[in-house]
Amino acid sequence: MEKQYRFGISTTVDLSVDIFTQLDIFARAGFDFISLSARPAHSRFFDSEAFAEVLRRVEELGFFIESAHFPFWEGYDPAAMEEKDRELALKNLAEYMEFAGTHKIPIVIVHPHYYFNDAKEACFERAARSLEKALVFKPENIRMAIENLPTAAGSWICENLLEEFGNDRVGFCYDSSHENMSGKPFHLLSKFYYRLTTTHLSDNHGGSDEHLVPGDGNIDWRKTREYLDKSPLNNILFEVGTGEKLTEPVESFVGRTKRAIRFMFEGAG
Template sequence: MLKVISTHVFLRNRLHPGLLESLQKSGAQGVELFAARQHFDYSDRHAVRDLGNWFRSNPLEAFSMHAPLFPDYEMGRAGAPAVNVLHPDKARRIDAMDEIKRALEVAEQIPFRYLILHLGEREDRWSPRTLEFSLTALEHLRAFANPLGVKLLVENLQGDVTRPENILEILNTGHFEDIGVCLDTGHAHLGEGFTATFEALKPRIRSSHIHDNHGQKDEHLWPGDGTLNWDDVYTGLKAAPQSPAGVLEIHYAFEDTPETIAQKAAKAFEKF
């Protein structure tokens, strides 16, 4: 597996080259940029250009980007609505797709392979309507992403819409052969279980989010700090036909410094 780490681990900090250098020291081969304006402001062309210059001068790859979850600088805490391409209100769906397209434009300065996309929120239910909205969103965003050299990956979440069988129905109904799946290990552990989720989605997996929990809430812990069976996870992912990347997506912690994060990431990468 390609060794990748998400900048989510630095979510409380503004992303800058020094933080990228610390991740590079961990042995990471790539990073996933977490598109949150207070952390990585994808709408700030000067900031994007500065990071693009750093990537062009260093071996660390900008492997993927996580699509924005909120359009503001406070992750919705001040009342901004979530970026939800399945919202019942058409205007909200259009706003969500426009926000994601702003993030996709980063690929002009920082080329990356994949955009990781959430379909809906936890309370959204599976229905003919959410299937229709999913097809429309993926078709629209795919048309925008492909000329930029970016492929879309749908992430399995805790909500009903992205249960494995529903993800497959969306992709098969839309004949989206070029859209894959980012298998989230922590979300799988909270749902059908890793093995069942992996087996269902195996042919479509192109990347993975690696994190742990205790089976009760989405904690985004380092591998081994929860109750996931990591032998099963690594054996499964290595057997996936598309050789997915392993992307450490870890919750930020106040006590962690860039140096300790690099050390923990290096230890986790040893298992890859």
């Protein structure tokens, strides 16, 4: 029996558009769920009263929030070189996961590192130590999923973290755009498709993190679909757009994304 899919989109798409307008656009395009971007202010995250309004609108539109993306710039780097910076990142992560858990958002997506200047092995060790600490304070109703990051070093770190932490401890957020910049096509997905917790699907041309509509770059989406069909996932998340203001109307960009999904999945879901 063919898998039945539900399709979601991240609010990262264009952060110049307020979240309530985004939600209406997503609903008109026919999406099933959303994921919150790594910009908490955009989604009213941490403001319980304002966030309650977001939750009400999500429910009115028949959506659910599949995941939330932990911020990933300075102050949020679990693999920062300085211990005080790692401790700050862990403090912020604890607060983020607690808020997500309180509001029944089941998945928190985490970049295991930010930019680093030393060896990938050293960055991996710092990231692994921080993840071990994060698992101690993680709420029971939260699944923490690490995301593969651009460059071969980023892929190497993600691969080794997934091998270090079993599927019962840490999930995997597969970013197709990042993988396409980082080595042989599907070098991560082919190995860890069975570990998928969520996805950040978008396209690019292999050189920069464009987060294009599927089909606008050079990723092999037929092959991607084959791995998704073998994975445990039924909820497929697209992270198109970089958060910057789009060069086309958001309605058009989101609509093109949904049409690309229909073509890619040939009526599934």
